[in-house]
Amino acid sequence: MSDIKQHEINKEDDLFIKGYYAPDDVINPVIEWTTSLKPHLEGGTTMNSYSGELQKWDGINNAYKECYEMDITWPTCNVPAIKHLLEWIQFALEHYIGDYPMLKEGGKFKMDPGFNYQVYPKGHAYNGWHAERGGIESTRRMLVWMMYLNECEDGGETGFLYQKYNMKPEKGLLLFWPSDFTHTHRGMPSFKTEKEILTGWYSYIMAGESLRWD
Numbered sequence: 001m002s003d004i005k006q007h008e009i010n011k012e013d014d015l016f017i018k019g020y021y022a023p024d025d026v027i028n029p030v031i032e033w034t035t036s037l038k039p040h041l042e043g044g045t046t047m048n049s050y051s052g053e054l055q056k057w058d059g060i061n062n063a064y065k066e067c068y069e070m071d072i073t074w075p076t077c078n079v080p081a082i083k084h085l086l087e088w089i090q091f092a093l094e095h096y097i098g099d100y101p102m103l104k105e106g107g108k109f110k111m112d113p114g115f116n117y118q119v120y121p122k123g124h125a126y127n128g129w130h131a132e133r134g135g136i137e138s139t140r141r142m143l144v145w146m147m148y149l150n151e152c153e154d155g156g157e158t159g160f161l162y163q164k165y166n167m168k169p170e171k172g173l174l175l176f177w178p179s180d181f182t183h184t185h186r187g188m189p190s191f192k193t194e195k196e197i198l199t200g201w202y203s204y205i206m207a208g209e210s211l212r213w214d
Contacts, residue, residue: 004095007173015163017177018099020092022085022147027172029081031149034117034196041068041119066124070117085198086111089145089174093202096176107204109142115200120156122194125187129161132179132201140203141179148173149196156190169195 007019074082090111097103120126133141146158148169157166158175161184167175177183179201187195 004092006095009165009167010099015160015165016100016183017160017163017165017167017175018096019167020095020174021170022088022172022174024172026085026088027147027149030085030198031171033079033081034149034198037070037117038119041070041117064128065126066120067126068119068121071114072117073114075113085147089147092174093145093176107142108209109202109204111145112141112201112203115145115198118197118199120187120189120195120197123189123191125156125189125195127186127189129184129186131181131184134181138179138201140205141201142204143202144175144177144179144183144199145202146175146197146199149198150193152190152195153192154190155188156193156195157188158185159188160185169197 005021005023007021009015010018072082074086077083132144133139148171150169150171152169156169158169159166160177162182166188177185
């Protein structure tokens with residue numbers, strides 16, 4: 001894994017959002033695995049704020065996340081496709097750090113042990129503007145990773161408020177961005193395509209904690 005295909009956003013110097021494309025041998029087994037999860041996912045009660053109608057952000061507080069969601073703890077997952085994916089994400093992270101070498105000079109960080117598999121039905125999205133370090137429970141987060149598992153026929157973009165940039169979903173596209181309010185973002189609905197993503201975080205660790213991500 002010496003080379004990596006990069007998204008055009010990587011040519012921008014001041015957005016701090018970078019995108020990398022996973023090769024087919026990485027992404028296809030993951031999609032096959034998540035497909036096997038969907039009957040259990042959508043048959044449960046994990047739909048957040050689901051009302052059958054698209055809810056609107058109130059402009060002040062509420063950020064509605066209208067999706068089926070499954071929490072995955074990868075150290076105990078024992079799925080070869082996920083292990084291969086996370087190894088590739090670590091490989092992509094080194095490219096991100098290469099663009100921002102000051103990340104090596106601050107506090108130590110590593111991948112969180114858990115991430116989410118999310119399925120957004122047609123017409124639904126994470127509607128409200130939000131950041132990934134938005135409260136006391138998430139203060140250790142410093143970097144977000146998110147991977148699109150499919151394209152959307154219409155819409156489905158991730159909109160970044162202050163960067164004024166809408167990222168179009170593409171199969172196997174991995175994004176990194178800082179977790180703070182500077183990268184406030186929201187999802188946009190697709191009315192023709194169900195949208196699927198994986199998303200997780202890198203967090204600062206305490207002195208003496210292991211740096212191993214696996």
